[in-house]
Amino acid sequence: MIYNIANLLEQSATRYPKKEAFKCLDISISYQALDTKANQLSSCLMEKDLVRGDRVAILMNRCLDSAIAVYGILKSGGAFVAIDPFLPLERILVILNDCGIKHIITTSAQTRKIKLITQISNVVKHVIGLSEDLDGMNVSWESIFLRPLDNYVPQTILEHDLASILYTSGSTGMPKGIMHSHHGLLSLAKLEADLHQSNSSDIIGNFAPLHFDQSLFGYFSGPLVGATTVIFPDAYVKLPASLSALVAKEQITIWFSVPLILIQVLLHGNIDNHDFSTLRWVRFGGEVFPVKQLRQLMLKWPHAKFINSYGPSEVARCTYYILDKPPATDAPIPLGTVWKNTEYKILDTENKDVKIGESGELVIRTATMMIGYWNNKNLTEKSFFKVEMAPGYHHVYYRTGDLVYENTNNELMILGRIDRQIKLRGYRIELDEIEALLQKNELISEAAAIVVKKDKEIPELEAVIGLVAGAKINTNEIIEYCKLHLPYYMVPQTISIIHKFPRTGTGKIDRKKIIELIESQTL
Numbered sequence: 151m152i153y154n155i156a157n158l159l160e161q162s163a164t165r166y167p168k169k170e171a172f173k174c175l176d177i178s179i180s181y182q183a184l185d186t187k188a189n190q191l192s193s194c195l196m197e198k199d200l201v202r203g204d205r206v207a208i209l210m211n212r213c214l215d216s217a218i219a220v221y222g223i224l225k226s227g228g229a230f231v232a233i234d235p236f237l238p239l240e241r242i243l244v245i246l247n248d249c250g251i252k253h254i255i256t257t258s259a260q261t262r263k264i265k266l267i268t269q270i271s272n273v274v275k276h277v278i279g280l281s282e283d284l285d286g287m288n289v290s291w292e293s294i295f296l297r298p299l300d301n302y303v304p305q306t307i308l309e310h311d312l313a314s315i316l317y318t319s320g321s322t323g324m325p326k327g328i329m330h331s332h333h334g335l336l337s338l339a340k341l342e343a344d345l346h347q348s349n350s351s352d353i354i355g356n357f358a359p360l361h362f363d364q365s366l367f368g369y370f371s372g373p374l375v376g377a378t379t380v381i382f383p384d385a386y387v388k389l390p391a392s393l394s395a396l397v398a399k400e401q402i403t404i405w406f407s408v409p410l411i412l413i414q415v416l417l418h419g420n421i422d423n424h425d426f427s428t429l430r431w432v433r434f435g436g437e438v439f440p441v442k443q444l445r446q447l448m449l450k451w452p453h454a455k456f457i458n459s460y461g462p463s464e465v466a467r468c469t470y471y472i473l474d475k476p477p478a479t480d481a482p483i484p485l486g487t488v489w490k491n492t493e494y495k496i497l498d499t500e501n502k503d504v505k506i507g508e509s510g511e512l513v514i515r516t517a518t519m520m521i522g523y524w525n526n527k528n529l530t531e532k533s534f535f536k537v538e539m540a541p542g543y544h545h546v547y548y549r550t551g552d553l554v555y556e557n558t559n560n561e562l563m564i565l566g567r568i569d570r571q572i573k574l575r576g577y578r579i580e581l582d583e584i585e586a587l588l589q590k591n592e593l594i595s596e597a598a599a600i601v602v603k604k605d606k607e608i609p610e611l612e613a614v615i616g617l618v619a620g621a622k623i624n625t626n627e628i629i630e631y632c633k634l635h636l637p638y639y640m641v642p643q644t645i646s647i648i649h650k651f652p653r654t655g656t657g658k659i660d661r662k663k664i665i666e667l668i669e670s671q672t673l
Contacts, residue, residue: 191222327524394419408576436576
């Protein structure tokens with residue numbers, strides 16, 4: 151039986167010892183070697199005072215070592231906290247401090263950033279992955295892989311132990327840490343394998359970085375069935391022609407990414423000159439896929455089935471809609487229906503079930519649901535909807551914040567948000583967090599963060615600011631200010647100065663009017 155993620159790898163190492171588990175460019179690692187190296191890392195972490203439940207940061211680019219890091223941490227009883235290496239230093243420190251992270255696992259490519267972190271942070275005690283000495287704090291990968299395992303005793307891990315914390319944008323300006331258990335991640339792996347009917351002959355394309363929940367498919371569902379997961383480096387994901395060629399070369403059978411990557415490959419990937427005949431499934435999620443471009447891609451790859459996949463990070467994924475043929479019209483693609491071991495409700499403003507065709511907030515009850523938000527009890531309680539079945543016993547649903555309705559085919563259709571959260575290029579962004587940062591600048595009196603579409607179908611993040619009386623500022627300076635504090639995907643592409651904000655009848659900033667003015671280029 152498989153009870154936790156450590157068991158998952160151990161089973162595959164026994165069943166498929168010599169098979170490639172993960173591959174990145176010309177480097178690969180077998181299941182047996184991955185299990186051994188993960189045990190060596192686990193042994194080192196426990197020797198460095200890691201106890202069950204400790205959070206361990208993974209700060210590295212997309213590479214093969216990330217798989218060893220994930221499984222080594224989980225085998226030690228720790229929980230991995232994947233941190234985007236491109237984040238501003240200030241935001242990285244916020245996450246490290248919030249989680250009380252004592253151990254960081256990294257690579258030599260991050261040496262400069264790690265040195266800065268260890269000089270500033272009071273919580274980090276050990277760094278694994280640098281060859282360069284850091285006053286005795288560092289252990290190199292080379293020494294890890296020389297560790298004997300004669301006396302290694304695996305950590306006791308229960309299925310509901312903490313396994314991962316994923317940080318996303320928070321409306322108050324503080325990132326939110328989403329906690330997932332071994333049970334939740336294992337349930338996700340099983341459900342995804344079932345959705346694709348995955349098997350050991352599959353080759354999974356892992357296009358998402360580890361701090362993005364789409365990556366969990368390749369890291370866990372692939373090993374569950376003994377498939378090979380190909381990790382695509384950052385440089386390839388950013389270059390459609392190179393990515394397209396590498397996908398064809400690796401003979402990927404299952405693709406899962408945000409629509410933007412697929413759109414870029416369609417438009418600039420030279421796909422007519424490559425062989426994609428091995429593709430069985432092309433799965434996308436994280437944002438809306440424009441139907442026009444989806445149709446074009448499906449016509450290019452008629453042999454593959456396409457899946458629209460939906461789910462907030464708090465539940466990882468929960469719905470799917472399979473497209474067997476290109477859409478005949480430009481009507482929005484349904485979210486579809488929930489997959490197995492999952493149920494939902496659509497609630498009105500009084501938390502009552504709505505009728506078919508009526509809109510309301512989608513709430514989800516599923517095996518993949520988060521434990522809660524790290525270090526934030528109040529937000530956790532607000533995020534759950536509970537139905538009392540008996541005194542002390544509740545069915546617990548996650549409030550997605552998404553406005554949906556159910557059509558006559560019993561398919562869920564998305565209408566938007568009930569708050570100001572957006573999805574852009576697959577990343578979840580709280581517009582309030584951007585506005586809160588802008589208003590911290592002493593020269594800015596008011597700010598509005600918005601999403602606009604000008605000449606292109608792809609949406610752009612912009613901000614409009616008002617200045618305090620007599621203030622003068624260069625908008626490029628404000629963009630640089632944002633880069634110091636926000637992830638790159640949350641930095642407005644354009645900032646405009648406005649002398650007088652349009653207002654609603656209640657005196658609030660009229661963001662809809664601002665969007666109209668920008669899109670018509672009359673602001």
